[in-house]
Amino acid sequence: MGKYSDRVKADIASDNVTRKFLYLTFAFITLFVVFLLRGFATVVAVLGLGPVLALIGIIEIYCRIQNWRRLRAAEEADADLGKLMPKDSTKALIHKLWSRVHQAEHEGEPFLAADLRLAIATLERLDREAAPARRPAPGRLQPEPIQPI
Numbered sequence: 001m002g003k004y005s006d007r008v009k010a011d012i013a014s015d016n017v018t019r020k021f022l023y024l025t026f027a028f029i030t031l032f033v034v035f036l037l038r039g040f041a042t043v044v045a046v047l048g049l050g051p052v053l054a055l056i057g058i059i060e061i062y063c064r065i066q067n068w069r070r071l072r073a074a075e076e077a078d079a080d081l082g083k084l085m086p087k088d089s090t091k092a093l094i095h096k097l098w099s100r101v102h103q104a105e106h107e108g109e110p111f112l113a114a115d116l117r118l119a120i121a122t123l124e125r126l127d128r129e130a131a132p133a134r135r136p137a138p139g140r141l142q143p144e145p146i147q148p149i
Contacts, residue, residue: 002078012067090127
C-alpha cells in the first residue's frame with residue numbers, strides 16, 4: 001500500500017485488539033460477580049446487560065465508521081504523495097529544477113535561480129554519495145573467486 005495507510009491499518013488493528021480486550025474484561029467481571037453474589041447479581045446482570053450490549057454495538061459501529069474514514073484519508077494522502085514524488089529518480093527532479101532555474105532567470109529572479117542552483121548542487125552531491133552505497137543489480141554480481149587449497 002503506502003506509507004500512511006500501512007500506519008493507519010496498524011493503528012486500527014491495535015485499537016481493535018484493545019477494544020476486544022476491554023469487552024472480554026467486562027464479560028469476565030460480570031461472570032465473576034454473578035457467581036459470587038448469585039441470585040441478586042444475576043437479576044442485575046440480566047437487566048443491565050441489554051443496555052450494555054446496545055452500547056457495545058453503538059461503539060463498534062462508530063469505531064468502524066471512524067476507521068473507514070481514517071483509512072480513506074490515509075489512502076488519499078498516499079495517492080497525493082505518490083503524485084508529488086518523482087517516479088524515475090533524483091534525475092527527473094534535477095531536470096525539473098533546471099527548467100525552473102531557466103524560468104526564474106527569464107523572469108528576472110536571480111536570487112531564486114541561485115537558490116535553485118544550490119538545491120541542484122546539493123541533490124547531485126547527495127546522489128553521488130549515495131551511489132556507492134547502492135547495491136548492484138543481481139545480474140551484475142560477480143562470483144568471488146575460490147582460492148585453491
